[in-house]
Amino acid sequence: MTAPAGAAPLLEVRDLVKHYRARAMLGRSSPPVRAVDGVSLTLGRGQTLGLVGESGCGKTTVGRTIIRLQEPTSGRALLDGTDIFALGPDALRAFRRRVQMIFQDPYGSLNPRMTVGDAIAEGMDIHHIGTRPQRRGRVATLLEEVGLDASYASRYPHEFSGGQRQRIGIARALAVEPELIICDEPVSSLDVSVQAQVLNLLSDLQRARRLSYLFIAHDLAVVRQVADRIAVMYLGRIVETGAADRVLSSPRHPYTVALRSAVPEASMAPAAGRIVLSGDPPSPAAPPPGCAFHTRCFHPKRDERCRTERPELRPLGGVQVACHHAESTP
Amino acid sequence: MTPLLEVRDLRVSFPESGGGTIHPVDGVSFTLERGRTLALVGESGCGKSLTGLALLRLVPSPGRVEASSAIRLEGKDLMSFDERAMREVRGGRIGMVFQDPMTSLNPVLTAGDQIAEGVRAHRSVSRSDALARAEALLGEVGIADPARRLHEYPHQLSGGMRQRVMISIALAAEPEILIADEPTTALDVTVQAQILELLDRLRLERGMAVLLITHDLGVVAGRADDMCVMYAGQIVERASTRQVFEAPAHPYTRGLFGSVPTIAGPRERLTPISGSVPPPTAWPGGCRFAPRCPERFARCDSMPSLRGAAPGHDARCWLAGDEA
Numbered sequence: 001m002t003a004p005a006g007a008a009p010l011l012e013v014r015d016l017v018k019h020y021r022a023r024a025m026l027g028r029s030s031p032p033v034r035a036v037d038g039v040s041l042t043l044g045r046g047q048t049l050g051l052v053g054e055s056g057c058g059k060t061t062v063g064r065t066i067i068r069l070q071e072p073t074s075g076r077a078l079l080d081g082t083d084i085f086a087l088g089p090d091a092l093r094a095f096r097r098r099v100q101m102i103f104q105d106p107y108g109s110l111n112p113r114m115t116v117g118d119a120i121a122e123g124m125d126i127h128h129i130g131t132r133p134q135r136r137g138r139v140a141t142l143l144e145e146v147g148l149d150a151s152y153a154s155r156y157p158h159e160f161s162g163g164q165r166q167r168i169g170i171a172r173a174l175a176v177e178p179e180l181i182i183c184d185e186p187v188s189s190l191d192v193s194v195q196a197q198v199l200n201l202l203s204d205l206q207r208a209r210r211l212s213y214l215f216i217a218h219d220l221a222v223v224r225q226v227a228d229r230i231a232v233m234y235l236g237r238i239v240e241t242g243a244a245d246r247v248l249s250s251p252r253h254p255y256t257v258a259l260r261s262a263v264p265e266a267s268m269a270p271a272a273g274r275i276v277l278s279g280d281p282p283s284p285a286a287p288p289p290g291c292a293f294h295t296r297c298f299h300p301k302r303d304e305r306c307r308t309e310r311p312e313l314r315p316l317g318g319v320q321v322a323c324h325h326a327e328s329t330p
Numbered sequence: 331m332t333p334l335l336e337v338r339d340l341r342v343s344f345p346e347s348g349g350g351t352i353h354p355v356d357g358v359s360f361t362l363e364r365g366r367t368l369a370l371v372g373e374s375g376c377g378k379s380l381t382g383l384a385l386l387r388l389v390p391s392p393g394r395v396e397a398s399s400a401i402r403l404e405g406k407d408l409m410s411f412d413e414r415a416m417r418e419v420r421g422g423r424i425g426m427v428f429q430d431p432m433t434s435l436n437p438v439l440t441a442g443d444q445i446a447e448g449v450r451a452h453r454s455v456s457r458s459d460a461l462a463r464a465e466a467l468l469g470e471v472g473i474a475d476p477a478r479r480l481h482e483y484p485h486q487l488s489g490g491m492r493q494r495v496m497i498s499i500a501l502a503a504e505p506e507i508l509i510a511d512e513p514t515t516a517l518d519v520t521v522q523a524q525i526l527e528l529l530d531r532l533r534l535e536r537g538m539a540v541l542l543i544t545h546d547l548g549v550v551a552g553r554a555d556d557m558c559v560m561y562a563g564q565i566v567e568r569a570s571t572r573q574v575f576e577a578p579a580h581p582y583t584r585g586l587f588g589s590v591p592t593i594a595g596p597r598e599r600l601t602p603i604s605g606s607v608p609p610p611t612a613w614p615g616g617c618r619f620a621p622r623c624p625e626r627f628a629r630c631d632s633m634p635s636l637r638g639a640a641p642g643h644d645a646r647c648w649l650a651g652d653e654a
Contacts, residue, residue, distance in 0.1 A: 054518035161606050191373035192545065196589035196602030203599070218519065221548075225591035225600065248593065262523040263593045264548025268575040276527055277520045279474075280488040 011043040016075035037236035050227030100173035104185035106165035117153030142171040163194035235292040242319025335362040338400040352610040356563035369554035376560040425500030429512035431492035442480035448502030467498040490521035562618035569643035579639035
C-alpha cells in the first residue's frame, strides 16, 4: 500500500497559494479571498490521497490549480520532479496526457452534441494516439472496461443516467492512459447504490492500471473507502494529514475530530460523544487570525496563542497536525 | 386511539406522453404518531418526495392524487377537504421544510417578514406582534442575535441559517406535523449535524411528529423511530428503525446497506446493487426490484404484497416471513 521508502513521489505540491482578487468597490480594494493559503501535499505512485473538507475550504481549487485550469498565486507543484507551473504550451499538452480530471457533474463536463464515442476519443485525437480505426476499437474496449456496452459509443450523453455518465467521464479520462487522475467529488451527485459501483470501479481501475488518484470529496466515509492517505482542509489550509486509518481512528486536530463525529453513520451503534460544532465556517475573505479554526474550536486547552499564532503542520504520533494543543486533543 | 396521520393506499398518477398513465407513488400506506419521527428512505425517483407533496396536495400539475387514496389527519380524510380547508392544513397543521432553502425563500423579503407572514397566515395578530413572534422563533431555532437577523435578507445568511429560517417559517403556525424533505442534504456535514439536532429538540419540546424524507441511511440512524424504505413508488420495507438496521428484510434494503461506506470498523469492498433504478415507464410487472435482485426466483414474476417478515416488520418480498 505505501510507496517504498525513498521513492520519489509522483506528485508533490509545495506551499500552494491561490488568492482571488476581490473587485475594488468605490475605489477601495477589498482583501483577497484566500481560497488556498499554503498547501503542501505528497502523492505516491499507485496511491490515493483523499483531500477532504467542507464547501469553501479550497479543496477544489487545489485540484484545478494542479491541473492548470487555474493559475496559482504562488507555490510549486512537481510531477515526477518537473515543475507543472513552469510548463510551456507544448510541455503542457504532454502533461495533460499524464494527468486527467473527473468532475462531480459528468453531464456538465460532456458536450451534449458529441456522441459518447467521440467524447471518449477526443483526447486520443488531440494527442494523435493511434489511427482512426484503432481509436474506434479503443473506445469500445474502454466502454467495456468501465462496465458499459460498446454499442453506446454512437449514443449521446442525455440518453444515460448519472452513474452511466460518470462511467463515460472515467472512460474519457482513461483514454489517454494517464498516470494521475484528479477526481473532484466524483460520486457526490450519485445515488448510494450507484455511488458504490463507481467507487469499486475506481478501485479496480487503480489496481489494474497502477493509477494514482487525488480524490477530492466532502464525505469522510467515501474518502476512507478509497484513500491510502488523507489531508483534511479547513479555510484554505491543511490541518491534518497522514495515513487514512491513522487520521480517522485517532484524529489529533479538533476539526478532524468534529468532522469525523458529524458523519452520519448508518449504524445503530450509539455515537459516542457526538461533537456538534457551533456556527458556520468563516469566510475565506476574512479568515480568523491565529488558528483559523479557533472560532469554532471546542478543545479544552484553547487559549490566547490559538487566537494570535497560526499553527504550522508538525509531526505527532505518525501524522502531521496543525494545532498548538494536539497532544491533548480529547 | 386515532393516529395523528394515517395514509392508506396513496397513489399519484401522471399522464404519460404516449397516452398511458404512470404511478410514481403507487399504493403507499403508513401511520405517523404524535411526537414520533418516521423516515421515508430511498434513492432518487422512488417517490418519497412526491409522497410528502401529495399529503399537502402540492403534487405538480398534471399529476394528481387518485381518489381511492386516503389521507386521514386525526381521522378526517384530507381528500374530502376543499382548497380553502387544505390551505388551513398546509402550513397550519402540517409544516414543510425543503432541501434548498434558497429557492424556497423569497429573496426580496427579510427573514423576519417571511416568518411574520407565516405567523399571520394562521393567526390574527398585529404586524408588530407577528415580528416579535418571528424573533422568538429565530431564537428557538438557534440563531444567534435574532434581533439583527430578523432584518436581513436570505442572501446575507449562510446555508445553515437559511435552513433555520425555513424551519422557523414552518413552525410559525405551530404545526402538529413537520414534513422535512432532505432538510440537510444541501448543507455541510458539521452544519447538517446542527440542523438534525435542532429538529430532534423541536420534536421533543413541542410534541410534534416529523416525517423525515431522506436518501441517507446515516441521517435515519438514531433520529427516526420508524422507517419506510421506498423503491419504485412502493414501500418495500416498513418497521422500527432498529429492526430495519438490525435485520433488514428486503434485498433492496440489504443492498443499500452494502453500498454505504462506513467511517468505523474494517474497511471492506462495497457490495453495490447492480444496475440502476428504472424510470416509472420501465417498471417490471412483478416485483419491481427483481431485475436487480441477487435472490430473485420464479415467483418474483408476480408482485408480492407488503407482508410480515417479523412482528411489526413488513417487507414486500416473497422471501420474507414464514412462507419462505
